[in-house]
Amino acid sequence: MEIRKIKLNNQIIEYQLNIKKIKKCYLKIISGKVIVNSSPFFSINDIEKLIYDHKETILKQINNYFPKYNYIDGGYVYIFNQCYQIILKDVGEYKAVFHDNKIYVYHYEIQEVIETNLKKILYDYISKQIDYYLNNDFVCNMPIIEIKKLKSRWGACFLKQNKVSFNLVLVHLEKCLIDYVIIHELCHFIQPNHSKLFYQEIEKRMPDYKVKEERLKEIGI
């Protein structure tokens, strides 16, 4: 792993370069940071050209990025795009209580306690939505729903296991964006790939899905 710098539109940005035993070279942006994974056969010039070709998206994501949480006493966390203040009252009880726009946490392991709650909140929302969509539209069986911390995806669909996974970070976002990810994953039960037909299925159910996809790209994971 190496941290390198590159100038994009008069702005110097850092990127993390990982040389791996892979065939290709690809970049991703996670939490406002640019990461490039590359095969050893790509030169720095190739790599920087790749970054340069995506400079508008990269700059947009880096400059728009702001953390969705700061798990400290007096910190905050966004839930469905609404900000909640964190107040620690450490009495050694592993629980959190939500009141108005505040979260009272009763254990010093703030992040763990809050994330346990967030998992449940997101699970409840997603299962309610999936239930609704299945009753009104889709013909698949109720899938197993999993909430996980995924490194670089909003969600994933496992056809054979009849399972859908969702990234825990979705809980911080507006519900309409979460709905897009839900519909996206459910449509994989109709079309497993990302073909034109697949996006047509999404469009039938969410005509303005492109706006949501764009918004998710800007937010980044």
Ligand SMILES: [Zn+2]
């Ligand atoms: Zn997909």
